[in-house]
Amino acid sequence: MLLQAHDLVYRYAAGSAGAAALDGASLEVQAGEQVAIVGPSGSGKTTLLYCLAGIVVPTEGEVRLDGQGLSGRSDAERARVRLERFGFVFQFAELVAELTLRENVELPVRLLGHSARQCRQRAEALMGRLGIGELADRLPAQVSGGQAQRCAVARALVHGPAVVLADEPTGSLDRATGRTTLSELLGVCAEADAALIVVTHDEAIADQLGRRIHVADGRCFQNAPSGGAI
Ligand SMILES: Nc1ncnc2c1ncn2[C@@H]1O[C@H](COP(=O)(O)OP(=O)(O)OP(=O)(O)O)[C@@H](O)[C@H]1O
Ligand SMILES: [Mg+2]
Incomplete structure (x- = not known):
């Protein structure tokens, strides 16, 4: 199994009396699988992606990549695994403001550590596929929110990750651009046999992914939230 999360609990403020953002969330994703994560606002979807990628460490429970525990490792080790194996599209793009899109x-x-030529070739090929090739020399502040989001998608794919986690990657795109962006995301991941996990509120997008995981109150369900927690 490529990626496993077992009984994840996450509280934003340590010792907080409030409800946990994740409250026993478990899931399994195989190499090459394409999964939609759906659920109401505030149910824990972004927090779940953060735990899966090792951006935050769950308060309880464990994430495993290729059977190896991620949660017990140091910040530097988790950052290295994230750089090598994960691509992450943040809900609000999160580009580096001082750098051009390319x-x-x-x-x-x-x-x-790839060569400058190789980096440029890969970046330009992906930016072309995502329809932002002409904007390569602009800064993030000089493009629209949707163009920044497509840049974030290209950045998540450029190093050929094993797992791509995308948090509402088409949230600020019109329907037609959203469709093209999703199809490139699906296509690049399928070509590389990468697992793709997409958080979305859009039924049409969820329908295009192979499987749905519902998140409700910090837990994962295979079908409706009234079904059994997985
Ligand atoms: N930085 C934070 N500090 C404290 N609580 C937070 C923080 N971020 C999220 N939360 C809380 O954790 C819970 C889960 O939030 P999360 O962002 O994972 O939801 P989500 O399902 O991604 O929602 P949305 O669909 O609106 O993006 C919510 O109750 C939210 O208020
Ligand atoms: Mg979110």
């Missing part, structure tokens, strides 16, 4: 997309492959 430099933002190149960032993961540069950090991994």
Whole structure:
């Protein structure tokens, strides 16, 4: 199994009396699988992606990648695994403001030590597929929210990750651009046999992914939230 989460609990403020953002969330995703994560606002979807990618460490429970525990490792080790194996599309793009779109997309492959020529070729090919090739030399502040989001998608794919986690990657796109962006995301992941996990509120997008996981009150369900927790 490529990615496993077992009984994740996450509280934003340690010792907080409030409800946990994750409250026993479990899931399993195989290599090459394409999964939609759906559920109401505030149910824990973004927090779940953060735990899966090792951006935060769950208060309880464990995440495993290729059978190896992620949660017990140091910040530096988790950052290395994230750089090498994960691609992450943040809900609000989160580009580096001082870098051009091309430099933002190149960032993961540069950090991994690939040659400048190879980085540029990969970045430009993906930016072309996502329809933002013409904007390569602009800064994030000089493009629209949807163009920034497509840049974030390119950045998540550029280093050929094993797992791509995308948090509402088409949330600020019109229907037609959203469809093209999703189909490139699906296509690139299928070509590379990468697992793709997409958080979405859009039924049409969820329908295009192979399987749905429902999140409700910090737990994962295979079908409706009234069904059994997985
Ligand atoms: N930084 C934070 N500090 C404290 N509580 C937080 C923080 N981020 C999220 N939460 C809380 O954790 C719970 C889960 O939030 P999360 O962002 O995972 O929801 P979500 O399902 O992604 O929602 P949305 O669909 O609106 O993006 C919510 O109750 C939210 O208020
Ligand atoms: Mg969210």
